Amino acid sequence: EPEVTQTPSHQVTQMGQEVILRCVPISNHLYFYWYRQILGQKVEFLVSFYNNEISEKSEIFDDQFSVERPDGSNFTLKIRSTKLEDSAMYFCASSPTKLARMGTQYFGPGTRLTVL
Amino acid sequence: DQQVKQNSPSLSVQEGRISILNCDYTNSMFDYFLWYKKYPAEGPTFLISISSIKDKNEDGRFTVFLNKSAKHLSLHIVPSQPGDSAVYFCAARVDNYGQNFVFGPGTRLSVLP
Numbered sequence: 001e002p003e004v005t006q007t008p009s010h011q012v013t014q015m016g017q018e019v020i021l022r023c024v025p026i027s028n029h030l031y032f033y034w035y036r037q038i039l040g041q042k043v044e045f046l047v048s049f050y051n052n053e054i055s056e057k058s059e060i061f062d063d064q065f066s067v068e069r070p071d072g073s074n075f076t077l078k079i080r081s082t083k084l085e086d087s088a089m090y091f092c093a094s095s096p097t098k099l100a101r102m103g104t105q106y107f108g109p110g111t112r113l114t115v116l
Numbered sequence: 117d118q119q120v121k122q123n124s125p126s127l128s129v130q131e132g133r134i135s136i137l138n139c140d141y142t143n144s145m146f147d148y149f150l151w152y153k154k155y156p157a158e159g160p161t162f163l164i165s166i167s168s169i170k171d172k173n174e175d176g177r178f179t180v181f182l183n184k185s186a187k188h189l190s191l192h193i194v195p196s197q198p199g200d201s202a203v204y205f206c207a208a209r210v211d212n213y214g215q216n217f218v219f220g221p222g223t224r225l226s227v228l229p
Binding site for chain 1: 161221
C-alpha cells in the first residue's frame with residue numbers, strides 16, 4: 001500500500017539554524033499538507049499546497065516557514081531560523097483530492113524536531 | 117482557543133464492549149468533521165468523517181454521531197478490540213473549501229483484553 005514517507009525521523013538543531021524537513025507524498029496525490037504537534041498538545045494545521053503554490057496557511061505559518069515542491073516527488077518544509085518553540089513533531093500529509101467532503105488525508109510518520 | 121474539545125484525556129474499555137469517544141465544538145460554522153486514530157511513532161490515520169448535513173455515518177465497527185444543536189459528536193466502536201488502543205483525534209473544518217482543520221487534544225483509548 002502506498003504511503004507518505006518523511007525524513008529524517010528525528011532532527012536536532014541549534015536555535016537560529018535553518019532546517020529542512022522532507023516528505024515524499026503518495027505519487028498520484030495532488031494536495032499536500034504540513035501539520036505539527038507540540039509534545040502534549042493537539043495537532044495543528046500549518047499549510048496546504050496545491051499546483052505549486054500555497055492554498056491555505058494558518059497563523060502559525062509565518063515568514064520563518066516556507067514550503068516547496070522542488071521536483072515531482074518531494075515536498076519540503078523549511079524553517080529559516082529555528083526557535084525553541086519550534087520543537088515539535090511535524091507531520092506531512094497528502095490527499096488525492098481537495099480535502100473536501102469525500103477526501104481523506106494520508107499522514108506520514110512524522111519528523112521530531114528538537115531545537116536546542 | 118479551544119474550538120474543538122475532547123474532555124476525556126483517556127478511556128479504558130473491556131474488549132468486546134462499546135467504546136464511546138466524545139468531542140464538543142464551539143464554532144457553529146464547522147461543517148465537516150473527521151476522526152483520526154494515532155498509534156505511537158506513527159502519523160494520524162483517517163477513520164471516518166461526517167458532514168454537517170448528516171447525523172450519523174457508519175463504517176464497519178465505527179459509527180460517528182453528530183448532534184448539531186448540542187455541537188457534539190461521538191465515535192462509537194463496537195465491538196472494541198485491543199488493536200483499537202490508540203489516541204483518537206476529533207477534527208473539524210470551517211467551510212466547504214478550506215483545508216484548515218482544527219484538531220481536538222485527543223483521547224487515549226485503552227482496550228483491555
